Structure formats: C-alpha cells, structure tokens
Amino acid sequence: MVRKEMSVTVPSLFRCPISLDVMKSPVSLCTGVTYDRSSIQHWLESGHDTCPATMQILSNRDFTPNLTLRRLIKLWSRELTVSEQEIKALIEEIGSECENVKNCGECLVKISEFVRGSEENRRFLSSYCGFLEAIVSVLNRKHVEIFVLESVVKVLNLILNENGVKEKLNRLIFQSNSNCLASILQVLQKGNLDSRIESIKILDAVLLEKESKRRVLETESIFSELIDQLRTSNDHDINNAALSILITLSETRSVKTQLIRFGLVQILSKILSDTTSRILTIEKAIKLLSITTTCCEGRAAISEESRCVARIVEKLMKVSKTAREDAVVVIWSMCFMYKDGRVTEVVVKNDGVTKVLLVMQSENEGIVRKMCGDLVKVLGKKNYGLGSYDTKTTHIMPY
Numbered sequence: 001m002v003r004k005e006m007s008v009t010v011p012s013l014f015r016c017p018i019s020l021d022v023m024k025s026p027v028s029l030c031t032g033v034t035y036d037r038s039s040i041q042h043w044l045e046s047g048h049d050t051c052p053a054t055m056q057i058l059s060n061r062d063f064t065p066n067l068t069l070r071r072l073i074k075l076w077s078r079e080l081t082v083s084e085q086e087i088k089a090l091i092e093e094i095g096s097e098c099e100n101v102k103n104c105g106e107c108l109v110k111i112s113e114f115v116r117g118s119e120e121n122r123r124f125l126s127s128y129c130g131f132l133e134a135i136v137s138v139l140n141r142k143h144v145e146i147f148v149l150e151s152v153v154k155v156l157n158l159i160l161n162e163n164g165v166k167e168k169l170n171r172l173i174f175q176s177n178s179n180c181l182a183s184i185l186q187v188l189q190k191g192n193l194d195s196r197i198e199s200i201k202i203l204d205a206v207l208l209e210k211e212s213k214r215r216v217l218e219t220e221s222i223f224s225e226l227i228d229q230l231r232t233s234n235d236h237d238i239n240n241a242a243l244s245i246l247i248t249l250s251e252t253r254s255v256k257t258q259l260i261r262f263g264l265v266q267i268l269s270k271i272l273s274d275t276t277s278r279i280l281t282i283e284k285a286i287k288l289l290s291i292t293t294t295c296c297e298g299r300a301a302i303s304e305e306s307r308c309v310a311r312i313v314e315k316l317m318k319v320s321k322t323a324r325e326d327a328v329v330v331i332w333s334m335c336f337m338y339k340d341g342r343v344t345e346v347v348v349k350n351d352g353v354t355k356v357l358l359v360m361q362s363e364n365e366g367i368v369r370k371m372c373g374d375l376v377k378v379l380g381k382k383n384y385g386l387g388s389y390d391t392k393t394t395h396i397m398p399y
Contacts, residue, residue: 010022011076013069014073016039018036021117021119022117023035023069023073025038026069026073027065033052087128090110091130093107094135095137104138105147108151108152109151112155115158116158126159127164132168132172136172136180139180140183149183149195150192153199156198167208169206170206174206185221188226196229200238204244207248213248223262227242230242230243231263236278239271240278243285246264246288247284247288250288256292256295260292260295265292268285268289268308269308269311272311272315279320282315282323286312286327287326290326293330302334312330313350324368331343332371352375356379357372
C-alpha cells in the first residue's frame with residue numbers, strides 16, 4: 001500500500017517487536033505481549049520457550065488473536081495513501097547531487113518509514129523505476145555525512161529480500177570506479193550498531209559471484225574491519241552477520257590464511273567458550289572452524305587453541321545436524337587425518353568417544369558415519385579400548 005503523508009510515524013504499538021513491521025495478524029502470548037503471528041510462530045518453531053520481548057519462560061506456547069489491535073491497524077492503514085508523484089519527487093531529490101544534505105537525509109527518513117510500513121510498500125518501491133539507482137548513487141558520492149549513509153543502508157536492508165534487488169544491487173555496487181565499498185566501510189567504522197549490522201548484511205547479500213568477492217577482499221580494510229567487529233563486539237546480531245559474510249568469503253586458501261593471521265581461531269574459541277553465545281552463533285563459528293581445518297595454518301592455530309575443540313565436543317549433541325557434521329569434520333581432521341596428539345587428548349578428556357558414538361548411532365550411512373568410525377578407532381585407543389571394535393555394530397545408549 002502506498003501512503004499519502006509519508007512523514008507520519010507508524011505507531012510503535014502497531015509494530016511487531018520481532019520484525020518491527022506493521023503487524024498483519026497480531027496475536028498475544030501468555031505474557032501479554034503482542035507479536036505478528038508469522039514472527040512469533042517462527043520464534044517458537046526455532047526451539048525457543050521464552051517471550052522474545054521479556055525473556056520470560058512461557059507457561060504455555062498458545063497465543064490469542066488480538067482483534068482490537070488488528071481493527072485499529074486496519075483503520076490506520078486505510079487512511080494512509082500516497083501518490084506516485086510524491087514518490088517520484090522523493091526519489092528525484094535523493095538521486096540529485098544537490099549539496100543540501102539535510103533535504104536528502106529527510107527524504108531518506110520518509111522513504112525508510114514508507115518501506116517499513118508493509119510488505120506491499122517494499123514490493124512497490126523496490127520495483128519502482130530508478131529507485132535503487134537513486135539510493136545507490138548516494139553511496140557512490142564522496143564526503144557524505146554518516147547519518148545519510150546510515151539512512152541509505154537502513155532502506156536497502158529493508159528491501160533486500162524483494163525480488164531482483166540483490167542482483168541489481170550487485171551490479172550497481174560493484175560497477176567500475178564505484179565509491180560504494182568505501183561508504184559501506186565508513187558505516188562499519190562510524191555507524192551505530194544497527195547500521196553496522198545492516199551494512200554487513202547488505203554486503204553479504206550482494207556477494208553473488210567471484211568478481212564481487214574479489215573486490216571486497218581487495219578492500220583489505222573491510223576485511224580487517226569485519227574481524228574487528230567480531231573481536232570487539234558482544235552483540236549477537238553483529239557477530240552472526242560478521243560470521244556469515246566471512247563464511248561466504250572463505251573460499252580460497254589465501255583468504256583462509258589471512259583469516260588465521262587476523263586471529264580468527266582465537267576469536268571463534270572465545271565465542272564457543274562464551275556461555276551467552278546463541279546456538280546460531282555457535283553453529284556459524286563451528287562452520288568457520290571446519291573451513292580453517294583445510295589449510296595447515298588453520299590446523300596449527302586450532303592445535304594451539306585446543307580449548308575450542310573441547311567446546312565443540314561439549315556442544316556436539318546440542319547443535320543442528322548440519323553443524324554437527326561440521327563439528328565432526330573439525331575433530332576428524334585434527335585427530336584422524338592429521339593425528340594431532342594435543343587435540344586428541346583434549347577430545348578424549350572431554351568424553352569425545354561417547355559423543356562421537358552418539359553421532360555415529362544417529363547416522364545411518366554416509367561420510368559423517370565413516371568419519372565417526374575413524375574417530376572411534378583413534379580415540380578408543382587412548383581411552384576405552386574401543387579401537388578393536390567393529391564400528392558398524394558398536395552401539396551405546398544416549399545418556
């Protein structure tokens with residue numbers, strides 16, 4: 001839906017506390033907090049048993065439609081319309097290279113409010129002719145105020161998942177002689193927390209082929225800034241975003257060795273040892289560790305920082321199936337493939353044989369089961385004498 005007075009602020013009561021979008025189907029939990037149905041369903045289906053806003057443990061997972069709030073949102077929405085001429089005027093103002101920074105910033109704030117209003121608004125604007133070009137042209141300018149750049153990344157992040165946006169942004173950002181990467185770096189260095197998270201997500205989303213990845217890697221200051229964000233931030237969202245883009249970039253040996261040189265293994269070990277780290281963050285950290293085991297520098301760093309393997313063993317049965325496979329790759333690479341005695345001792349000491357057997361029992365076939373069999377033979381020699389067992393028939397009961 002296209003709104004008439006775009007400077008009208010959306011009432012906070014109408015926004016879902018999770019998605020921050022205007023709620024389509026507001027429902028209330030037993031804690032009394034109201035969320036959009038799709039957002040809270042996703043939260044609960046992801047295994048959470050708390051209210052996202054209050055972090056209270058839920059006495060039950062039922063929710064009740066908030067019909068009164070739904071009616072209020074519908075009445076508010078019907079009163080808000082906007083003409084295409086007004087949209088066009090805002091885009092032209094943003095796209096013009098006028099020196100009135102305040103006007104540009106105000107237009108971006110209005111556009112941001114508009115796209116946050118609804119999915120219909122996002123679809124409308126992302127497909128509007130010339131809109132993306134105008135927005136990206138701001139990134140392409142030099143000496144732009146940081147608050148303007150923050151407004152740009154906020155708008156782009158809101159429409160990032162709309163049809164064709166990532167592909168178009170890829171072309172616009174990575175065209176020759178573009179200043180966009182320098183502007184994104186500026187947001188990473190000077191922006192507020194939300195803007196830094198948004199800029200990393202945008203950058204990750206547009207790394208669609210080797211050339212765009214190469215361009216980012218050549219901008220070494222961006223690469224090192226991503227590592228610094230991981231090293232210094234205690235925020236879960238920025239850690240998740242930084243880990244995701246590093247996974248995307250870690251394709252070549254040179255990138256992996258560069259990550260090791262920047263101290264990635266030590267940073268990942270800290271994340272795995274932090275009792276407040278979320279499961280998603282832990283799983284991404286394990287994924288990156290599995291990637292580092294494919295180069296000798298990575299294996300050497302893991303051997304020196306063997307506590308990270310201890311944490312992997314500890315969490316082996318607490319992560320998703322995919323992350324469990326990544327964890328097995330790390331343990332197998334260090335203990336079986338490269339026979340690192342220090343890491344092997346750590347794995348055995350942390351009850352690794354039992355954990356590996358549990359994983360093996362859950363795998364009917366495939367490479368993970370084979371790796372577990374290899375590990376049982378290696379680890380068993382140091383602990384339970386399981387090395388001589390037939391790993392096809394070895395079973396234990398979960399504890």
